[in-house]
Amino acid sequence: MTLSKILARLIDKAIIPAVLLIASRLISIVLVSKYLGVAFKITDRGLIVQNSYDYIKVNSYSVLFMTTMLVIGLFYVLIKSLFFHDSHIKPTITAKLFSIKAESLIQNSYEIYTQGAVWVSYSYMLLLVSGIMAMSNLMYKWVFYIITGVTLLTTLLFVFDVEEEMKIKKDKDVEYDTDKSLIELPGDL
Numbered sequence: 001m002t003l004s005k006i007l008a009r010l011i012d013k014a015i016i017p018a019v020l021l022i023a024s025r026l027i028s029i030v031l032v033s034k035y036l037g038v039a040f041k042i043t044d045r046g047l048i049v050q051n052s053y054d055y056i057k058v059n060s061y062s063v064l065f066m067t068t069m070l071v072i073g074l075f076y077v078l079i080k081s082l083f084f085h086d087s088h089i090k091p092t093i094t095a096k097l098f099s100i101k102a103e104s105l106i107q108n109s110y111e112i113y114t115q116g117a118v119w120v121s122y123s124y125m126l127l128l129v130s131g132i133m134a135m136s137n138l139m140y141k142w143v144f145y146i147i148t149g150v151t152l153l154t155t156l157l158f159v160f161d162v163e164e165e166m167k168i169k170k171d172k173d174v175e176y177d178t179d180k181s182l183i184e185l186p187g188d189l
Helices: 003-036 052-083 091-099 109-135 141-172
Strands: 040-043 046-049
Touching: 003 052, 003 109, 046 052, 052 109, 052 141, 109 141
Parallel strands: none
Antiparallel strands: 040 046
8 A cells, every 4th residue: 555545544544533532522511511510602612611620620621522422433443453453353253244144344464553643643642632631730630640540551551462463473373494404406316
């Protein structure tokens, strides 16, 4: 595959997660504000609240809700990667998936790793933005720590899966004996 096809595929895979994360952020701002009883107004300049304490509270909990959506997406891809990867899925699971007509869950490395790259990229972007907000005192620092933990954990799990995939690929490759000392050539009798 050419680089442009891979890039187009990544962009295609990035649209749904982006819409989901942005929608979760906007919806959570409204829901958190209503739940906490914070009066707010949405104008052309953005969300306006009465004081900075309310802003920090609403911002922190809405980022936390967005992180929850990110975790759901990451773990969906991780579960597919660990249990439904075509290179190491168990035959019994394959049979069950085919019997319930859910064989589309079985995916190859390219599909899984492009989805994983998109979700992990969003995780790192959220980590960067939340780090800036936490340092600027626009958000509770404990929310940033949760995002850091989620990002590190999912990165490690994806790295372990890639290493496992590389090990499987290496074990499947046939190794040929290149030692030619035992080969009889015509006329060497």
